[in-house]
Amino acid sequence: MxxxxxxxxxxxxxxxxxxxxxxxxxxxxxxxxxxxxxxxxxxxxxxxxxxxxxxxxxxxxxxxxxxxxxxxxxxxxxxxxxxxxxxxxxxxxxxxxxxxxxxxxAKLLFNILQSDYDGRYTNITGKLFYMNRKWMNKKKNELDSFYCLEVKLDKNMNLRLDVVTFSKLKFHKIKDVKNNPHYIFDLKSGLLRRKLKNEEIEKNLIYVQKSINPKSHNTIDFLKIGTIEKFYDCKLGILSNFMDDIKNELKDYMKVEH
Missing domain, CATH: 3.30.70 (Alpha-Beta Plaits)
Structure with missing residues (x-):
């Protein structure tokens, strides 16, 4: 963290x-x-x-x-x-x-930032995630797992960027994920959302917030330099974009500074 x-x-x-x-x-x-x-x-x-x-x-x-x-x-x-x-x-x-x-x-306002899928935001049950196609583990056009950055703001107004991993339900024993919420992810649109309890969804299309291998952890570099593209894929680059988005899209409602 x-x-x-x-x-x-x-x-x-x-x-x-x-x-x-x-x-x-x-x-x-x-x-x-x-x-x-x-x-x-x-x-x-x-x-x-x-x-x-x-x-x-x-x-x-x-x-x-x-x-x-x-x-x-x-x-x-x-x-x-x-x-x-x-x-x-x-x-x-x-x-x-x-x-x-x-x-x-502040979080209510942060969470209205809209997703365009290619490296932007999705708001799920009060959580704001930054997603990127490069962080998706695709095999034969199937998405087995992916990870993203959760943007958190604690009561002391400290901003945190935490890596969160999602993987298909089918890779886990029921007893290990029985209390985990179920999610649906549309690879074409980039829409990630919670599954409603009355929805009949094929198990192969359901994800949970958990790594396939509990011994491996996805990471995102705090800082990358060399090219501007590498910078915008690291935590500081994402934070820089996030601050710009607040300034541009939420300027009528808030002013945020470090």
């Missing part, structure tokens, strides 16, 4: 409130019962059914969802969420008057 620099972020909350609706979704667990939302498809419904701009899972039974302004009906949204998990609270918040942790608000 490499920590880059601490981020100094200045938000334009008026513009964020103008252009987006932010909901906080939570549920109080029954006494003595431990549960969390992360392993449930309820986290995926906002993006897949309601076309949410961004989802950020925080901890336990709380997460945030951001939509383009006035694009979702609160009561219909709440109804669908509660059909998946009963007695869930869904509340729209006004960030001009209600508190939201800075790292959560």
């Amino acid at each position: 490499i920590k880059t620099n601490r981020m100094c972020i200045e938000f334009n909350k008026e513009n964020i409130q103008r252009d987006f609706d932010i909901y906080v979704i939570s549920k109080n667990s029954e006494k003595g019962k431990k549960e969390n939302f992360f392993g449930k498809n309820v986290l995926d419904l906002p993006q897949q059914k309601f076309k949410a701009q961004s989802v950020v899972y925080t901890y336990g039974n709380t997460w945030y969802v951001m939509f383009a302004k006035d694009t979702v009906d609160k009561y219909e949204f709440k109804k669908v969420i509660n059909e998946e998990v009963e007695n869930t609270t869904v509340e729209k918040i006004n960030i001009l008057y209600e508190n939201i942790y800075p790292n959560i608000l």
